[in-house]
Amino acid sequence: MAKKLFLFLVLLSVSSPVFSQSEEFTFHGFKDVGKNISLNGVAEIEQNGILRLTNYTSAVLGHAFYSIPFEFKNSTNGKAFSFSTAFAFAIVPEYAKLGGHGFAFTIAKSKELKGALPRQYLGLLNEKDNGNFSNHLFAVEFDSVSDYEFKDISDNHVGIDINSLVSNISVNVSCFSQGNSIEQKLNLRSGKIVQAWVDYDSVSNLLNVTLSLSSSKPNVPILSFPVDLSPIFLEYMYVGFSASTGLLASSHYISGWSFKINGQAQSLDLSSLPSVPRSKKNHLPLILVYSFSAAVSVALAIGIVLYMIKKFVTMDVIEPWELDIGPHRYSYRELKKATGGFKDEELIGLGGFGRVYKGTLPNTNAKVAVKQINNGSKRGMREFISEIETIGRLRHRNLVQLLGWCRRRDDLFLVYDFMSNGSLDKYIFDEPKLILSWEQRFKIIKGVASGLLYLHEEWEQTVIHRDIKAGNVLLDSELNGRLGDFGLAKLYEHGTDPSTTKVVGTLGYLAPELTKTGKPTTSSDVFAFGALLLEIVCGRKPIEVKALPEELILVDWVWEKWQEGSILEVVDTRLRGEYDEGEVVMVLKLGLMCSNNAPAKRPNMRQVVSFLKGEVPLQEVMVAPDEYGGKKFVSGRATSARADKVLHSYLESPYLEKVSSWSSVYHCKRVVDLEAGSTSTLSASLTEDERF
Structure with missing residues (x-):
């Protein structure tokens, strides 16, 4: 009996395997x-x-x-x-x-x-x-x-x-x-x-x-x-x-x-398979047609019209041209829910363009940053969103990812990946909550340089950021540097000449040639990157107004110390001397090269990345980074009159956008004060972090 049972089990295992090589x-x-x-x-x-x-x-x-x-x-x-x-x-x-x-x-x-x-x-x-x-x-x-x-x-x-x-x-x-x-x-x-x-x-x-x-x-x-x-x-x-x-x-x-x-x-x-649903369509026009056709009596018509007016005030009205714009379009209701109704408790930033809120998307629980931009010009809004469609396709580990957007009447909302450690300026100026080590700073520098090289040369179009500064470098959970805020970015085809535009950006990071040509270039981005290098090493802003009547112009101060042979005196004292001296000197030299008054003397970002990686040694002989007006400063400490002259070189430019629909009323008033020649306002303006 046992023998028969054994044979049965053997036959069963052979005839009915769990997995068969001929399964289909x-x-x-x-x-x-x-x-x-x-x-x-x-x-x-x-x-x-x-x-x-x-x-x-x-x-x-x-x-x-x-x-x-x-x-x-x-x-x-x-x-x-x-x-x-x-x-x-x-x-x-x-x-x-x-x-x-x-x-x-x-x-x-x-x-x-x-x-x-x-x-x-x-x-x-x-x-x-x-x-x-x-x-x-x-x-x-x-x-x-x-x-x-x-x-x-x-x-x-x-x-x-x-x-x-x-x-x-x-x-x-x-x-x-x-x-x-x-x-x-x-x-x-x-x-x-x-x-x-x-x-x-x-x-x-x-x-x-x-x-x-x-x-x-x-x-x-x-x-x-x-x-x-x-x-x-x-x-x-x-x-x-x-x-x-x-x-x-x-x-x-x-x-x-x-x-x-x-x-x-x-x-x-294929003819025997289930059919595929078509893409989403906007049924709003159809709803409106049926709603108004049903108004067969005066009382009913009035009721429908009042109802539709109320709905129109609270809903997202999507114009036909918006249907062709990417990336993902969020509804206003989604973003309002994500930010808790745009509460002040969720406010994490306030810049020249508007407010930035922390949010949590309701469907995915993903943490995001929602930037609210106010604009009164519909034409400007349309042009701006068209550029967002292109910028939304940028992909690089050192760029802040644009997740989507939303338009509600004259307000534009941009949705970004949330950077948990905020902006770099909070870690290198004043009294930061955390002192970044030199290793962390150097990693941030190399990351931002890599992202900027991608924008200038490696993407399908040339992208000029136009507002590179510590406040626009954001840090993720691992303190990796990511370049963000592309609200001022300009795009053009590789090999073509960028068009003349209004001078925009932040004082201290604006290349001098912009006031003459009005043409942003990759070289003007390199100038701003040079200012960023110096402020990361020194822990100081490009232009400082602290002890009137003297102002500090960072690039000239660093150049003065370089000539004196005491370049390490400019290094942020909060590092307590704990840094790689060779790397620090290399970054300072590179910052001076990028800050040169002549665009032709600045390196491009591919050369910058090679220098930072140690693939190419920097030149030993340094060229003086000329003063804004063409003369060299005798000292890094400039008088109030000198600082005013620097500012007026931008204010007098024919390309300066003096009254921009994107600017705040407060800033427009300040521009009027500046043009009226108020010295106190001129000095105060240098302490603000605003765009023209």
């Missing part, structure tokens, strides 16, 4: 999948059976995995098995042509992907485990955002990711049609249903990715990658999809899916 499945929609599909994040199956990985919420992720793992590797010889999958997908952006972020077909050791982040991480990894061999992660990403950090080739690409979001290989999205002979471009954000095939041959160690807008599989893949996945795969792995949203949001849909180990997955008949 096919889903024509997901309506009746039951427990076969495991979901987490915001992923859900809609009523018509389509799988939606994400929705129009910012900074969320969604996962959908087959519930049971597959055997992906031969336990005897350690060789990976071949596999094939076909799936139909569509990416429907919240606003046409503005998608974010993307999704990936994924083979992973876990179906939860714990600790994964949204945005550029696609819900797959996070900043700590990205690139680790222990991830055992394989993914084919379909990405609609170009991310600088991960070296994406475009905002419309397919890539192979192995243990990292930096793709091993990637191509711009396309497909073949008309007898597999004609390649045509394909936009991931089009909202069209696309069928994708991912095929891995473990004999030839070749991975192919093929796309089509039809049910038939083309003979020509868009991407082929020779790779042996045996070291990547564990014996058992999970298959599924991961997606995320970022600044911009898209709904990522999967309408059908087939998969097979050691064989060819079944292609899907």
Whole structure:
């Protein structure tokens, strides 16, 4: 009897294995999948059976995995098995042509992907485990955002990711049609249903990715990658999809899916799959038409009109041109709730443009900084928001991320990542709550320089910041420096000449040539960066009015000490002599070079970064950084008349924006006082941190 029972168990184990090398499945929609599909994040199956990985919420992720793992590797010889999958997908952006972020077909050791982040991480990894061999992660990403950090080739690409979001290989999205002979471009954000095939041959160690807008599989893949996945795969792995949203949001849909180990997955008949919902539309005009058409009597018409007027006062009115603007557009109600009604208790900053509030977004609990800008000019608002669309696509670890915006009548709200340690000026001037060490200061300097190089040379357009100063360098939780506040930034194509504009910025950081040409350039940014270098090392502002009738002009004071051979006397005494002398001297020399009166004598940011990294030594002979009027100061201490002359060189410029719609009434009054020649007001103006 025992022998028969043993034989039965042996036969049962052979005929009914838990995991089979020939396992496969096919889903024509997901309506009746039951427990076969495991979901987490915001992923859900809609009523018509389509799988939606994400929705129009910012900074969320969604996962959908087959519930049971597959055997992906031969336990005897350690060789990976071949596999094939076909799936139909569509990416429907919240606003046409503005998608974010993307999704990936994924083979992973876990179906939860714990600790994964949204945005550029696609819900797959996070900043700590990205690139680790222990991830055992394989993914084919379909990405609609170009991310600088991960070296994406475009905002419309397919890539192979192995243990990292930096793709091993990637191509711009396309497909073949008309007898597999004609390649045509394909936009991931089009909202069209696309069928994708991912095929891995473990004999030839070749991975192919093929796309089509039809049910038939083309003979020509868009991407082929020779790779042996045996070291990547564990014996058992999970298959599924991961997606995320970022600044911009898209709904990522999967309408059908087939998969097979050691064989060819079944292609899907697109006509038999659930339909994909269209993108959001603005139904306000339709509501208004039906509301007014229902006014068949005088009393009813009056009631409807009064009701609509009341609603109009409190709602966000979106004009047609705003629908084409990215990044994510928040509603005023969201931001009001996030900041507790813009309470004074949440106020964390007050600048020339408006107030800055700390907030918590209601859906994600993400900490943000909300900047409220007041403006009376609708035309100026439209031009400003158009630039925000471009600035919102900047991606660099040393730039403060613009998450989105909101317009409510004449008020503009910008939403940024919240920097928990505030602005740099609070740590280097007066009596800071924390004294930054030299190592921390040097790291901040190198970080800001890297971000500025990205703006000047490495992004698709040249971006001139125009307001570089300690107050606009923000510190994250790890005291990394991030350049923020792009409210004054100007953009132009590489190789072109920037246009003449109004002189804006902060006194002490403005390059002298701006008063003559009115043209902001990358070199004028370098001048401001030079002032920033000196104030970080010295712990003093570029222009100080403390003991009238004398004022300190920092660059001339540092130059005087350099000539005397006592340059280390300018170093912030709060460092107590604990610093790398070579690094400090190098930064001071670099600050003097950047502060030169002649733009041609200043280094560019690529040279600055090379100097800071120690790749190129600084010159031994230093050139004097001329005084604003062309003459050199005898001493770093200037008389009140000299300081007034410096200020008037800007006030008398034909390019100075003396009465700006973005300025406060208080500042406009001060400009009038300045032009009237009030010496006391001139001196006081140098202590303020305001824009012209």
